[in-house]
Amino acid sequence: xxxxxxxxxxxLRSPFADPIQAARTLYRDYPLGLDDEIYDxxxxxxxxxxxRRFLRPSLVFEADHMVDDIVPLDASLALLGFEMAINLQMAxxxxxxxxxxxxxxxxxxxxxxxxxxxxxxxxxxxxLLSYSxxxxxxxxxxxxxxxxxxxxxxxxxxxxGLKNRSIEEMAARAPATRFGPRLENTVKGxxxxxxxxxxxxxxxxxxxxxxxxxxxxxxEGAEPAxxxxxxxxxxxxLSTASTNQLKLGERGFAALVSVVRSxxxxxxxxxKSEDALALVDRLWTEHRx
Amino acid sequence: MRFRPSRDIxxxxxxxxxxxxxxxxxxxxxxxxxxxAILHAVPMGGADGPAVVETLSVDFDIxxxxxxxxxxxxxxxxxxxADLGILQRCP
Numbered sequence: 001x002x003x004x005x006x007x008x009x010x011x012l013r014s015p016f017a018d019p020i021q022a023a024r025t026l027y028r029d030y031p032l033g034l035d036d037e038i039y040d041x042x043x044x045x046x047x048x049x050x051x052r053r054f055l056r057p058s059l060v061f062e063a064d065h066m067v068d069d070i071v072p073l074d075a076s077l078a079l080l081g082f083e084m085a086i087n088l089q090m091a092x093x094x095x096x097x098x099x100x101x102x103x104x105x106x107x108x109x110x111x112x113x114x115x116x117x118x119x120x121x122x123x124x125x126x127x128l129l130s131y132s133x134x135x136x137x138x139x140x141x142x143x144x145x146x147x148x149x150x151x152x153x154x155x156x157x158x159x160x161g162l163k164n165r166s167i168e169e170m171a172a173r174a175p176a177t178r179f180g181p182r183l184e185n186t187v188k189g190x191x192x193x194x195x196x197x198x199x200x201x202x203x204x205x206x207x208x209x210x211x212x213x214x215x216x217x218x219x220e221g222a223e224p225a226x227x228x229x230x231x232x233x234x235x236x237x238l239s240t241a242s243t244n245q246l247k248l249g250e251r252g253f254a255a256l257v258s259v260v261r262s263x264x265x266x267x268x269x270x271x272k273s274e275d276a277l278a279l280v281d282r283l284w285t286e287h288r289x
Numbered sequence: 290m291r292f293r294p295s296r297d298i299x300x301x302x303x304x305x306x307x308x309x310x311x312x313x314x315x316x317x318x319x320x321x322x323x324x325x326a327i328l329h330a331v332p333m334g335g336a337d338g339p340a341v342v343e344t345l346s347v348d349f350d351i352x353x354x355x356x357x358x359x360x361x362x363x364x365x366x367x368x369x370x371a372d373l374g375i376l377q378r379c380p
Contacts, residue, residue: 230305231304231305231306232304235303235306235308246317249312250299250312254299257301257303
């Protein structure tokens with residue numbers, strides 16, 4: 001099956017019907033039926049060994065851009081494997097925009113970029129903004145910045161990968177029909193995908209200039225606080241968070257410098273979702289143009 | 290030995306950091322404040338080490354913490370910038 005996510009078309013393949021059917025269900029609101037279109041990346045879920053095809057199937061994922069230390073996955077976790085492999089293709093193989101390990105969203109025609117390490121709270125904050133604060137979801141894992149003097153954020157609105165505590169939190173805020181299957185015992189604990197609202201998927205070709213950068217830091221019990229980020233700290237964060245900027249030549253360099261110079265950036269610390277939303281709202285009110 | 294800034298660099302000064310993009314290698318370099326001052330002191334027409342030291346002496350009290358004297362330290366930094374392609378040797 002072929003599915004378009006943001007600017008890229010992925011060809012998902014498997015000798016098994018179940019992983020493809022699971023992907024087809026998860027991506028039901030995305031452009032499908034692209035079998036005659038040129039695709040950007042192919043990802044194949046194949047049996048880990050010939051016997052594994054019949055005995056308790058286990059899958060490995062093959063694609064042009066992979067890392068070495070990926071262990072086979074139980075076939076019941078095929079969606080997780082597809083998600084990981086799709087992200088790797090964008091992170092390591094996509095060259096038309098700066099790819100950042102970050103979330104992004106749009107409101108008032110402008111964008112927020114949410115950067116941070118894995119586990120910092122990007123996906124949760126991204127889901128909260130989308131389902132509780134009226135933002136248009138643009139992506140929870142990878143953000144795309146166009147290679148322009150005044151760069152735009154380009155949507156890459158994949159299903160939001162919620163983990164552990166965040167699953168219960170979002171279950172109270174998003175319709176049950178937007179959740180994918182619950183995937184237990186993954187390396188990150190329990191994972192469940194939350195589909196972005198249909199409108200966010202339909203608008204995945206609508207770009208937004210970034211107006212605010214935040215780096216969330218979830219700390220249990222922490223009082224809400226925010227701290228301005230210096231230009232140098234912001235450059236180092238974004239440069240480190242990018243998987244391809246250093247390969248994009250002068251245009252990549254200029255675009256990143258332009259964003260660092262023109263977009264205010266903050267570290268935000270919070271212990272409750274309501275505090276995170278209030279902090280973002282306060283900074284947004286102050287900085288939107 | 291004379292040096293001049295490479296024509297293949299793009300220098301961007303952020304509020305508290307100087308970045309140099311080197312077009313030929315595609316590499317981005319982060320300059321220390323000292324290296325940035327040295328680069329700034331090298332004219333487009335080129336200058337030798339002592340001339341760069343003299344230019345820097347106008348704006349800075351030059352003291353070296355290293356065992357060689359300040360002149361040698363600055364010459365070493367010029368050489369490092371040339372090794373990175375940020376400066377070029379010139380006649």
